[in-house]
Amino acid sequence: MILLFEQLLNGLQYGVTLFLLAAGLTLIFGIMGVINLAHGALYMVGAFAASWVAIQTGNFWAGLLAGLVMAGLMGLLVEMGVIRRLYDRDHLDQVLATFALILIFNQSTVLIFGRQPLFTTLPEIFAGSVEIVPGLPYPTYRLFVIGVGLAVAVGLYLLINKTRIGMLVRAGATNRQMVRALGVNIRGLYTAVFALGALLAGLAGVMASPIVSVQVGMGDEIILATFVVVVIGGVGSVKGAFVAGILLGLFDTMLRAFLPATLQQVMPGPEAQALGVGLSSMGIYLMMALVLLVRPRGLFAARG
Amino acid sequence: MTRENLWLLVVFVALALVPFAAELTGQTSWTRLVGQALIYGMAAASLNFILGYGGMVSFGHAAFFGIGGYVVGILYHHFDAGTSFLGVIPGTDQMLITLPAAILVAGLAAALVGALSLRTGGVQFIMITLAFAQMFFFLFISLKTYGGEDGIMVRRTNSLPGLNMKDKATLYWVVLVFAAAYYLFLRRLVQSSFGQIIAGIRQNERRMAAMGISTYRYKLVAFILSGMGAGLAGALMVNFLRFTSPDMMHWTRSGELMVMVILGGVGTLAGPFIGAGALFTLETTLARYTEHWMLPVGILLLVVVLTSRGGLMALIRKLTGGRA
Numbered sequence: 001m002i003l004l005f006e007q008l009l010n011g012l013q014y015g016v017t018l019f020l021l022a023a024g025l026t027l028i029f030g031i032m033g034v035i036n037l038a039h040g041a042l043y044m045v046g047a048f049a050a051s052w053v054a055i056q057t058g059n060f061w062a063g064l065l066a067g068l069v070m071a072g073l074m075g076l077l078v079e080m081g082v083i084r085r086l087y088d089r090d091h092l093d094q095v096l097a098t099f100a101l102i103l104i105f106n107q108s109t110v111l112i113f114g115r116q117p118l119f120t121t122l123p124e125i126f127a128g129s130v131e132i133v134p135g136l137p138y139p140t141y142r143l144f145v146i147g148v149g150l151a152v153a154v155g156l157y158l159l160i161n162k163t164r165i166g167m168l169v170r171a172g173a174t175n176r177q178m179v180r181a182l183g184v185n186i187r188g189l190y191t192a193v194f195a196l197g198a199l200l201a202g203l204a205g206v207m208a209s210p211i212v213s214v215q216v217g218m219g220d221e222i223i224l225a226t227f228v229v230v231v232i233g234g235v236g237s238v239k240g241a242f243v244a245g246i247l248l249g250l251f252d253t254m255l256r257a258f259l260p261a262t263l264q265q266v267m268p269g270p271e272a273q274a275l276g277v278g279l280s281s282m283g284i285y286l287m288m289a290l291v292l293l294v295r296p297r298g299l300f301a302a303r304g
Numbered sequence: 305m306t307r308e309n310l311w312l313l314v315v316f317v318a319l320a321l322v323p324f325a326a327e328l329t330g331q332t333s334w335t336r337l338v339g340q341a342l343i344y345g346m347a348a349a350s351l352n353f354i355l356g357y358g359g360m361v362s363f364g365h366a367a368f369f370g371i372g373g374y375v376v377g378i379l380y381h382h383f384d385a386g387t388s389f390l391g392v393i394p395g396t397d398q399m400l401i402t403l404p405a406a407i408l409v410a411g412l413a414a415a416l417v418g419a420l421s422l423r424t425g426g427v428q429f430i431m432i433t434l435a436f437a438q439m440f441f442f443l444f445i446s447l448k449t450y451g452g453e454d455g456i457m458v459r460r461t462n463s464l465p466g467l468n469m470k471d472k473a474t475l476y477w478v479v480l481v482f483a484a485a486y487y488l489f490l491r492r493l494v495q496s497s498f499g500q501i502i503a504g505i506r507q508n509e510r511r512m513a514a515m516g517i518s519t520y521r522y523k524l525v526a527f528i529l530s531g532m533g534a535g536l537a538g539a540l541m542v543n544f545l546r547f548t549s550p551d552m553m554h555w556t557r558s559g560e561l562m563v564m565v566i567l568g569g570v571g572t573l574a575g576p577f578i579g580a581g582a583l584f585t586l587e588t589t590l591a592r593y594t595e596h597w598m599l600p601v602g603i604l605l606l607v608v609v610l611t612s613r614g615g616l617m618a619l620i621r622k623l624t625g626g627r628a
Binding site (some may be wrong): 029082085092093095100104110111220228231270274276278279285286288289296298 | 355361363420423424425426427428430431432434435436438439442443445446447448449452555556559562563566570596598599601602603605606609610
């Protein structure tokens with residue numbers, strides 16, 4: 001029971017990380033119609049910048065700031081240098097150009113930081129754990145991550161539903177051409193949305209950096225899961241990204257935690273272990289296939 | 305003989321001479337490199353049929369490539385161990401059985417993936433094909449019997465009656481013949497009425513539907529044919545390298561196949577082969593000088609996508625005045 005509760009919290013923490021990544025990606029998708037495979041690279045940039053600065057200065061908060069600034073700057077650079085030329089291209093060109101960006105980002109990171117993973121230590125206030133329910137001490141830092149994720153969700157909700165920029169974003173996700181025709185400075189909006197997405201990806205990277213191993217290729221692993229979240233949630237829908245992110249985070253964590261052990265009851269140990277791990281990795285993709293078969297546009301498609 | 309056929313013959317003869325040239329100059333790795341490039345060319349060409357001619361951006365094509373390879377690997381594994389697959393199908397090392405089996409199984413997998421994926425379109429299609437490829441990838445990783453993450457070593461290349469397949473040059477020529485046959489098959493396919501309908505669907509699916517054509521069925525058949533081609537290429541690759549692993553169907557491999565198609569020229573017959581040759585040569589050459597070869601490849605790819613349309617084939621057309 002306590003194990004289940006702990007895994008639920010882990011799932012929630014993974015879920016908000018996915019949400020932070022997916023929120024930016026789904027907006028970029030929905031508003032500009034660009035498939036950005038390199039979104040995971042911005043996550044990596046955030047994680048590396050934060051870890052490196054944190055190790056150099058010994059200050060987690062300086063790292064946090066550095067991660068956000070670097071990811072945001074890289075996002076601006078990528079938008080102005082590459083993505084801006086892709087708005088009117090077909091999906092194929094977008095996939096390839098951003099695939100090339102992944103190669104460039106990954107290799108540049110290897111050149112700068114090498115292949116060894118970076119390890120950071122947590123600031124003192126997060127070092128301990130909190131006993132949420134009796135008998136379950138849970139690391140404070142992971143709770144902090146969940147809190148930040150939920151706070152961002154609320155912030156994004158307010159931004160998108162209550163402000164003028166949010167109105168443009170919603171309009172853009174519903175009908176891009178119409179917004180352009182109405183004389184909105186679409187280029188400025190595009191750049192702003194892309195930078196916001198990069199910032200959120202960077203934040204996800206910073207938050208994950210003390211928990212996962214910060215190494216080259218970390219973005220490639222999570223970007224596929226993020227795409228699954230975006231597609232299940234419905235392209236362009238931040239609400240969808242939130243629901244699908246949390247859902248998949250929980251689903252994936254539960255499978256990984258309990259499937260191998262369940263299989264071990266019916267199969268010999270090592271094979272059950274391998275099969276369980278493999279099947280758990282397949283889980284989210286299976287879920288996406290199922291959702292798309294029932295609702296080809298995802299759960300909360302912005303475009304009718 | 306038309307000018308195009310003459311060109312093909314020249315290229316074929318030149319490629320057939322590669323093992324001799326390698327022998328003469330002492331660069332024995334050439335045979336291996338060109339052979340691999342030819343096989344990648346086949347896989348890219350199979351993808352190009354649905355991507356370039358049919359307008360279906362499949363991001364999971366490496367799955368069929370890998371499945372074709374695994375059929376050869378698994379059949380060899382059982383042949384070697386003297387067991388049988390699922391206790392029913394005995395293993396074999398006869399290429400006349402393994403290749404058709406690989407094509408068949410890859411086709412079945414493509415039928416399953418295509419039937420479900422083609423219900424969506426656009427971004428969703430790209431992502432769902434990627435999702436299916438990931439499922440196959442993790443499935444093969446989890447199969448401990450077949451090596452899990454390490455894959456299967458195929459210690460001896462499949463045998464073909466009357467040929468000494470242990471000889472590197474013989475194996476290369478077998479690959480070359482398959483590649484040439486596949487090229488001619490694709491040319492016939494593209495020019496057929498079926499190919500014309502596929503191209504029509506790319507240009508305007510709604511109009512084709514209005515003409516009374518069941519577009520879903522045509523797209524599905526094209527998808528299956530394409531998957532079968534990739535399966536054949538994968539089966540040849542495992543014979544050529546004597547090794548199969550889940551790495552063959554990693555999603556970056558699907559990306560690489562797309563890169564080859566774009567680099568060479570989308571929707572052209574020779575493009576994917578040229579693209580595969582160019583990318584493969586570039587990678588192996590750069591890898592000799594630096595371990596960071598991915599950086600220049602990435603930059604080059606970015607420049608190609610952003611600045612040119614039509615890839616290397618467009619360049620060749622321009623240089624030869626539109627004749628090739």
